[in-house]
Amino acid sequence: xxxxxxxxxxxxxxxxxxIEKRTPRVTxxxxxxxxxxxxxxxxxxxIRLTAPxxxxxxxxxxxxxxxxxxxxxxLAIERLDDGEVSPFFHDVAAVGDxxxxxxxxxGHFIWEESDGGPILLVGGGSGVVPLMAMVRHRTLRNTxxxxxxVFSARVWDEVIFRDELIGLDDRRDGFDLVLTLTREPxxxxxDYSRRVDARMMAQAVERLPKTPRLAxxxxxxxxxxxxxxxxxxAGVPAGIIRTERYGV
Amino acid sequence: xxxxxxxxxRRPPSDTDARIPPGQYLEQGFPVLSAGPTPRxxxxxxxxxxxxxxxxxxxxxxxEFNALPQSKMTRDIHCVTAWxxxxxxWQGVMIDDILADAGIEPPTAYTLALSFDGYSTNVPxxxxxxxxxxxxxxxxxxxxxxxxxxxARLLVPHLYFWKSAKWVNGLQFTERDEPGFWELRxxxxxxxxxxxxxxxxxx
Numbered sequence: 547x548x549x550x551x552x553x554x555x556x557x558x559x560x561x562x563x564x565i566e567k568r569t570p571r572v573t574x575x576x577x578x579x580x581x582x583x584x585x586x587x588x589x590x591x592x593i594r595l596t597a598p599x600x601x602x603x604x605x606x607x608x609x610x611x612x613x614x615x616x617x618x619x620x621l622a623i624e625r626l627d628d629g630e631v632s633p634f635f636h637d638v639a640a641v642g643d644x645x646x647x648x649x650x651x652x653g654h655f656i657w658e659e660s661d662g663g664p665i666l667l668v669g670g671g672s673g674v675v676p677l678m679a680m681v682r683h684r685t686l687r688n689t690x691x692x693x694x695x696v697f698s699a700r701v702w703d704e705v706i707f708r709d710e711l712i713g714l715d716d717r718r719d720g721f722d723l724v725l726t727l728t729r730e731p732x733x734x735x736x737d738y739s740r741r742v743d744a745r746m747m748a749q750a751v752e753r754l755p756k757t758p759r760l761a762x763x764x765x766x767x768x769x770x771x772x773x774x775x776x777x778x779x780a781g782v783p784a785g786i787i788r789t790e791r792y793g794v
Numbered sequence: 795x796x797x798x799x800x801x802x803x804r805r806p807p808s809d810t811d812a813r814i815p816p817g818q819y820l821e822q823g824f825p826v827l828s829a830g831p832t833p834r835x836x837x838x839x840x841x842x843x844x845x846x847x848x849x850x851x852x853x854x855x856x857x858e859f860n861a862l863p864q865s866k867m868t869r870d871i872h873c874v875t876a877w878x879x880x881x882x883x884w885q886g887v888m889i890d891d892i893l894a895d896a897g898i899e900p901p902t903a904y905t906l907a908l909s910f911d912g913y914s915t916n917v918p919x920x921x922x923x924x925x926x927x928x929x930x931x932x933x934x935x936x937x938x939x940x941x942x943x944x945x946a947r948l949l950v951p952h953l954y955f956w957k958s959a960k961w962v963n964g965l966q967f968t969e970r971d972e973p974g975f976w977e978l979r980x981x982x983x984x985x986x987x988x989x990x991x992x993x994x995x996x997x
Contacts, residue, residue: 653979
């Protein structure tokens with residue numbers, strides 16, 4: 547396999563350099579693009595798979611790694627049983643494989659340190675991935691911008707990046723993690739065991755030293771609709787809420 | 795570049811190939827995508843304004859707009875996030891009929907569609923007229939749900955679906971081709987699915 551040589555093509559070959567299982571359904575893949583690029587926290591890449599007969603499947607995946615992180619671009623890919631791209635990654639892809647990738651893409655669902663804060667992040671399931679890039683960007687920039695992350699997962703073992711997030715929470719440096727489990731009791735005193743609602747969002751806002759400057763919500767369409775409505779119910783102005791949705 | 799070990803995929807039936815633009819896959823559901831929360835626009839608060847630059851030409855309230863001639867369009871739609879959905883049935887007011895009711899010919903070659911949530915998207919005027927586009931009021935015979943842009947959304951089915959602005963509340967004729975919300979954020983100025991014009995760097 548070789549890289550597409552065309553200088554015109556926005557697509558490029560990227561080599562998988564590392565694979566790590568995150569949860570039973572989510573695995574992280576690190577890609578080293580042949581033409582390295584600088585991305586912003588929250589951006590995504592497009593991935594294109596090509597079968598021997600020329601059939602192509604193309605999907606977008608959010609970047610989990612911080613712009614400052616070395617070691618390639620991390621995508622945390624959730625296995626969708628009826629999918630055609632995510633099962634390929636989970637069942638077939640191996641370190642050393644070359645995959646076609648295009649990016650970075652997206653100019654709306656992004657946060658840079660210079661955008662300031664406080665920032666409220668609300669993620670459901672693998673919707674946490676672009677938010678993780680923002681949290682990691684904050685950490686690596688060593689900035690004091692207050693950030694609260696409300697992360698809804700079904701169960702404790704499906705909390706993607708759990709150890710890393712709890713480690714960051716324990717630093718008490720202005721990053722605040724709120725986990726809510728929808729199908730299990732809460733494990734930590736400050737966590738919840740229910741779906742996101744306006745009261746939870748109001749309490750998340752109260753954890754910030756002042757009103758959030760921006761709120762980012764990412765997850766399935768149903769999750770984002772519910773979470774955005776909950777934020778508005780908690781008094782967060784619609785105009786500062788940015789959303790990214792996936793699924794039907 | 796052939797991907798090692800990728801064979802199966804979710805190939806569409808071959809008789810539908812000609813209807814699926816490059817890089818798209820066939821979707822049975824109707825995914826929802828938007829840049830912000832879903833606005834709940836009440837029809838009593840709804841209005842639609844035709845503007846030339848900043849200057850209003852004509853404004854309709856919900857009842858007045860619904861009294862305009864209504865047409866049906868059943869079309870395949872193509873989202874830049876790679877899904878294509880066949881045979882989506884819409885009913886609404888053709889842009890041609892809106893212009894006729896205002897008694898005008900299109901004054902400029904470019905148009906910005908404007909929405910209640912501040913969203914905008916640019917479409918060449920010629921892509922809106924001669925039966926190509928409508929302001930849709932019904933989907934599958936029922937009022938369009940807020941998630942899908944109700945009470946009214948633009949429908950320009952031959953372009954990527956972000957051009958079909960949700961929660962539309964007006965059209966503004968502009969002298970130049972002015973980028974809208976997503977076009978300012980890296981998406982293509984025109985957005986032809988058959989030429990795969992997804993991002994600004996695509997030709």
